[in-house]
Amino acid sequence: MLKAAAAAALLGLAAIGARAQAKPRVIPITARKFTYEPDVVTLKQSEPVIFRLTSEDVVMGFSVPDFGIRGTIIPGQATDVALTPAKTGEFTFLCDVFCGTGHEEMNGTLRVVA
Numbered sequence: 083m084l085k086a087a088a089a090a091a092l093l094g095l096a097a098i099g100a101r102a103q104a105k106p107r108v109i110p111i112t113a114r115k116f117t118y119e120p121d122v123v124t125l126k127q128s129e130p131v132i133f134r135l136t137s138e139d140v141v142m143g144f145s146v147p148d149f150g151i152r153g154t155i156i157p158g159q160a161t162d163v164a165l166t167p168a169k170t171g172e173f174t175f176l177c178d179v180f181c182g183t184g185h186e187e188m189n190g191t192l193r194v195v196a
Contacts, residue, residue: 106130106164113155113177114138116184123175124193130166143179146192152178167194 109131112119125131135144137155144163145152153163176189 104130106132106166108132108134110134110136111144112136112138113142113144113188115140115182116177116188118144118175118177118188118190121190122193123190124195125165125167127167127170127194127196130164133163133165135161135163140181141179142181142188143177144175145178146173146175148173154179167192170194170196 107129109123111123111133113135114137123133133144133153135153135155136159137157139157141157142155143152144155144161146165149165149167151163151165153161155161171194173192173194174189175192177185181188
């Protein structure tokens, strides 16, 4: 009886560990002059994600200054940027590589909810 209880407890701990090491959610974002698609992304606080970034035309950047992350997006290649948001709120993501005359308006919103 004691062995069965110990085995059940170990299985329960293993299940908790498996959930804690779940694969990050992959969020595809396409950059093109002078927009991101999607331009609004909603995340859960503490949920690990990977932004899979692609460009359809020129080299662009992806930066979320409030979380200190960035990546360079090269046409024809995927760029992965990982984030596990530690705070809630609305944050701007933007292109930080000059990509043409509409560059200054190229941004989006990252919503992090509890």
